[in-house]
Amino acid sequence: MDAARLLPILGLFLFMMPLLRQTGGPAATAGIVVYIFAVWFVLIILAGLLSRRLHRANGALVEDGQEDDG
Amino acid sequence: MGRDVLLIEDEPNIIEAIRFILSRDGWHVQTHSDGKSAYEKVLDMRPDVVILDVMLPGRSGFEILRDIRGGGETAALPVLMLTAKGQTKDREMAESLGASRFMTKPFSNTDVLSTVRDLVGA
Amino acid sequence: MIPFDILVAVCVAYVVVLFLVAFFAERRASAGKVGWLRSPLVYTLSLSVYCTAWTFYGAVGYAARSGLEFLTIYLGPTLVLVGWWWMLRKLVRIGKTQRITSIADLISSRYGKSNTLGVIVTLLAVVGTTPYIALQLQSVTLSFSVFAQADSEAWQPTDLNATALWVAAGLALFTVLFGTRNLDANERHHGVVTAIAVEAVVKLVALLAVGIFVIWGVAGGLGDMADRIAASPIAETQFNGGRWVGLTFLAGAAIFTLPRMFQVLVVENADERHLATASWAFPLYLCLMSLFVVPIAVIGLATQPPGSNPDLFVLTVPLSFDRDGLATLAFLGGFSSATSMVIVAAIALSTMVSNHIVMPLWLSWQNTGATVSGDVRKVVLTARRISIAGVLVLGYLYFRLTGGSAALASIGLISFTGVAQVLPALIGGIFWRGATKRGAVAGLLVGFFLWAYTLFLPSFGAGSVMSASLLADGPWGIGWLRPQGLFGVAGMDPLIHAMFWSMSLNSFAFFAVSLSGFPSPMERLQGAQFVNVFEHSSAAQSWTHGMAEAEDLLMMSQRILGPDKAQALFQRAAAAQGKVGFLPDTTPAFLERLERELAGSVGAATSHAMVGQIVGRSSVSVEDLMAVADETAQMMEYSNQLEAKSEELSRTARQLREANEKLTELSIQKDAFLSQISHELRTPMTSIRAFSEILMDGGDLSEADMTKYSSIIHEEAIRLTRLLDDLLDLSVLENGQVTLNAQPGNLTDLIDRAVAATGSLDGSGNLRITRSRATEDVALVTDTDRLCQVFINLIANAQKYCDADAPQLWIKVRQLGPNVAVDFIDNGNGIPKRSQDIIFEKFSRLSDRNAAGGAGLGLAICREIMSKLGGGITYLPGQGGAAFQVSLPLAKAKAA
Known part of the structure; x- marks a missing residue:
């Protein structure tokens, strides 16, 4: 659960990394594109793993969504 | 047909009276006043009839009766119980413990005599 | 180039397919076979209404204009989804437990079910969303126009408006049909959601197809593409840090504050677990959607004639390479993006409008009450349908008024900023119990106003709503109030400027006003329900x-x-x-x-x-709460009373039990007493009767015997009399009926009398009594006869029971504090320790030595007498023999 909370912070940090690069050049732009998509995929994979683990570890964290409406 | 009576009683005047009544009829009366040694006295003397008071110093008549009924040789010994308390529960107690007869003080002399006679079948 | 008619036919066919999909989904759902309709996949795909025509067409245009900045629009939502555990989970849970129907409902419900807030949020949503809907209409008409340009016979530029109208009407029809089937907005719109999921797939496939075509069809694969990117103007674009951060934030907020997003994310959510799936699947979707944006933009810029609209590259690039099929697919993708957004937005807005504006008006108009007349169901449904139509009409009007001039992306961001004004009230509402309705109202109004002033109204262009001089110099020439340079902040990007001021002042107003007041009882209740939704998932009391x-x-x-x-x-x-x-x-x-x-x-x-x-x-109201509190207090008082009562009851019961025990004990004592009395009476009577009968029988009794027996009878009769006397004496003493005859006397005299009465004075008994006459000279005022009786009893006991060979009795008088104590100590064996407690009880003869005729009542009588005289009698252990101490209060004695 703590990992689930930390993940977006990690993502935010990584996504903001390009801001630290002061020098902008044609080559840099392509690099940034690759970098961002790489981070993106890593985040997706981590989130996927986390959701599976949360699911398994804590089946009761979610109640059955529907109230019985007859 | 023996005519030996053991009177277990602690009141001297009553002892005197019963001894007189029975002796006059030809019984041999021995007396004992102490509850504690009463049963030994019974075993020792082997009387034909025991007249047993309930209120005795040292040991109650009921306990002595229980011993008499419990001992193999004395189990069938005729026992006439006397008590001055005269309450129903005493009579019931005596009957449940196997007293042959039960009489309340004061008693009639002829009743005592006839009961003793009865008990030995004379 | 495909003929325009065929394109229209394809488009209509596509719409028919969507209708059928929605229809069958609805059928399945009503037959109870929800199955895959409720799968996490469908949920995730339905979230794709986030990707509107703005994304589909606009992202490419955005990239062509501003480089990588377009990515922020997807990175924000990605972070929020990935961090679902923080907030979305809570939102969804609240949405379920409180049966929330829209974001306006959420805010309204949280702040004490305030309809004022509902209205504010609804207006904000309508104002913020209408341009967005116009944007979708515009993109559809633009995409039509792309095809029409090539087929100019069938299409006149004036028909653009008509197209938009037709599209709007068609969307209204679809939305009314599938969006208002159920009254319960909290129920899933299975038809709509399924159709949207299908559309989500279409737009993703279309964009991927165009992207693949561009990389491997136009460019020579990935390597060539990278070179082209580096060579394109996009690579030259400046990287604006402020916008990068600000837009990420805005997009992140938009994912749940946009009415349509709230609708699919929270309201249409069927199962919280779907959120866990969406947490990675939706970012994946967004990632794929943006994967080929840069390549398409680069190729578009490179291949399309200068001045062509980069927003339409997705269409124009395939068309220019004569890929009609691909272009049609892209067209359908864009069409899907636009329609799904409009449908969901219309549903969400109509729910808000009907619930927060129409229904309250109708209710107050029907002031006779909801029970009396009218079919509310029909009213609500009609309200909702009219609202849907109204929303689309507004969108259409906006489209007509602005003439579709503004760049798509800027409209989208203006909209984002507008709805993001809900953020402080929303976040504060679900995490902070101290947030108040007044704070929320203040924050929303401040934010709404600033947004309109600094961003929304200026977006119409100088001279339309705001005059050019106002924009340039501020109202009334006050420079620091310039809409795009508030408080003298100049040179900031207008969007970031507006976002910064509206969000910060909004938040400030929200917190400041919240802190300055207290939430009403209802707000407190709801606040607790929302903030602690995981602790107690029940609705407000x-x-x-x-x-x-x-x-x-x-x-x-x-x-x-x-x-x-x-x-x-x-x-x-x-x-x-x-x-x-x-x-x-x-x-x-x-x-x-x-x-x-x-x-x-x-x-x-x-x-x-x-x-x-x-x-x-x-x-x-406070009164209600007071009443509840009062009730609680009363209940507590009542239960206290009950407790007291039950304590009293148990006390009484205990007393009764004690009394009963005492009675039982008394009864046992009485039985024992009677039994003793009987024994004590019958024993002498036995002797009397036996010897009487012997004497009556006459016979050969000797004279001596007759005398002996007569004297026994006499002796026993006396014993009997004495017993009866003792009994009467004791009874009188115990019942307190005794009258004490107090008179002055001297202890010496009394002891003299007692010794004389027991016959010990003249030496006839063998008991030797030792006295100390000097100490005995104590004057007393008491019942001297009774005191003497006690002394006699004690001396007689010594006579009877002292078992020493030379019995001796010491009588010692001492003064013990306020008392005078007279000790009677003999030299016998004394009384065994275990018996010392019972010797004062009635009939407590320790042995059968009752030759003296004692019935065991003597000491009991002594005790009664002494307590009547105000003194006492106790056994003194450890004196080498039987020792009794009689004590008498001296004060009383001296007072005389």
Whole structure:
């Protein structure tokens, strides 16, 4: 659960990394594109793993969504 | 047909009276006043009839009766119980413990005599 | 180039397919076979309404204009989804437990079911979303125009407006058909959601197809593409840090504050677990959607004639390479993006409008109350349908008025900023219990105003709404009030400027006003429900008194929920209360549940108001809470009383038990006493009777015997008399009937009398008495006869029971404090320790040595006498023999 909370912070940090690069050049732009998509995929994979683990570890964290409406 | 009576009683005047009544009829009366040694006295003397008071110093008549009924040789010994308390529960107690007869003080002399006679079948 | 007619035909066919999909999904759902309709996949795909035509067409245009910045629009939502555990989970849970129907409903419900807030948020949403809808209409018409340009015979530029109108009308029809089938907005719109999921797939496939075509069809694969990117103007674009951060934030906020996103994310959510899947699947979707944006933009810039609209590269690039099929697919993708957004936005907005504006108006217009007339169901549905039409009409009008001039992306961001104004109230509302309605209103109004002033109105262009001089110099020439340079902040990007000021002042107003006041009771209750939704997932305790007529409530509920559902609800509630029939007791719990059910149809505030009209109260007031508190206090007092009573009862019971025990004990004592008395009486009588009979019989009795027997009779008669005397004496003493005859006397005299009475003085007994006459000279005022009786008894006991060979008795007189003590100590064996406690009890003869004729009453009588005289008698252990101490208060003696 703590990992689930930390993940977006990690993502935010990584996504903001390009801001630290002061020098902008044609080559840099392509690099940034690759970098961002790489981070993106890593985040997706981590989130996927986390959701599976949360699911398994804590089946009761979610109640059955529907109230019985007859 | 023996005519030996053991009177277990602690009141001297009553002892005197019963001894007189029975002796006059030809019984041999021995007396004992102490509850504690009463049963030994019974075993020792082997009387034909025991007249047993309930209120005795040292040991109650009921306990002595229980011993008499419990001992193999004395189990069938005729026992006439006397008590001055005269309450129903005493009579019931005596009957449940196997007293042959039960009489309340004061008693009639002829009743005592006839009961003793009865008990030995004379 | 495909003919325009065929394109229209394809488009119509596509729409028909969507209708069919929605129709069959709806059919399946109503047949109870929800199955895959409720799968996490469908949920995730439905979230793709986030990707509108703005994304589909606009992202490429955005990239062509501003480089990588377009990515922020997807990175924000990605972070929020990935961090679902923080907030989305809570939002979804709240949405479920409180049966939230829209974001306006959420805010309204959180702040004490305030309809004011509902109206504000609804207006904000409508104002913020209308341009967005216009944007979708514009993109569809633009995409039509792309095809039309090539087929100019069939298409006149003036037809653009007509196209937009047709599209708007078609969307309105679809939305009304599938969006207002169920009244309960909290129920899933299976048809709509399924159609949107299909559209989501279409737009993703279309964009990927175009992207693949561009990389491997136009460019020479990945390597070539990278070179082209580096060579393109996009690579030259400046990287603006402020916008990068600001837009990420805005997009992140938009993912749940946009009405349509809230609709699919929270309201349409069927299962919280779907959120876990969406947490990675939706970012994946977004990632794929943006994967080929840069390549398409680069190729578009490179291949399309200068001045062509980069927003349409997705269409124009395939067209220019004569890929008609691909272009058609891209067209359908864009069409899907636009329509799905409009449909969901229309549903979300219409729910808000009907629940927060139309229904309250209708209710107040129908001031006779909800029970009396009208089919509420029909009213709500009509309101919702009209609202849908109204929203689309507004969008169309906006499209017409602005003429579709503004760049798509900027409209999107303006909209984002507008709805993001809800953020402080929303976040504050679900994480901070101290947030108040006034704070929320203040924050929203400040944010709304600043947004309109600094961003929305200027977006129409100088001279349209705001004059050029106002924009340049500020109102009335006040420079620091310039819409795009507030407080003298100049040179900032207008969007970031607006976002910064509106969000910060909004938040400031929200927190400041919240902190300056106190939430009302209702807000407190709801606040607790929202903030601690995971601790207690139940609705607010809002109804304190069940005064409503169940029948009225049933009538009203039938109108809103429909007869079947309402009756079933009431029947279940009645059954749960153990009642038969349709009318349960209107307990707070039932009212609360009913209100929640109704809230699913008409929103929390309206539902609360409707039930309130019948129940006779519309909100929880301080008085109510006081009443609850009073009740609680009364209950506590009552239970305290009960407790006291039960304590009293148990005390009484204990006393009774004690009394009973005492009685039982007394009864046992009485039995024992009677038994003793009987024994003591019968024993002498036995002797008397026996010897009497012997004497009566006559016979050969000697003279000596006769004398002996007569004297026995005499002796026993005396014993009997003495016993009776003792008994009477004791009885009198114990019953307190004795009258004490107090008179002065001297202890010496009394002891003299006692010794004389026992016959010890003249030496006839063998007991030697030792006295100390000097100490005995104590003057007394007491009942001297009784005291003497005690002394006699003690001396007689010594005579009877002292078992020494030379019996001796010491009588010692001492003064012990206020008392005078007379000790009687003999030299016998004394009394065994275990018997010392009982010697003063009646009939407590320790042995059978009753030759002296004692019945065991002597010491009992002594004790009674001494207590009557105000003194006492105790056994003194450890004196080498039997020792009794008689004590008498000296004070009393001296007073005489």
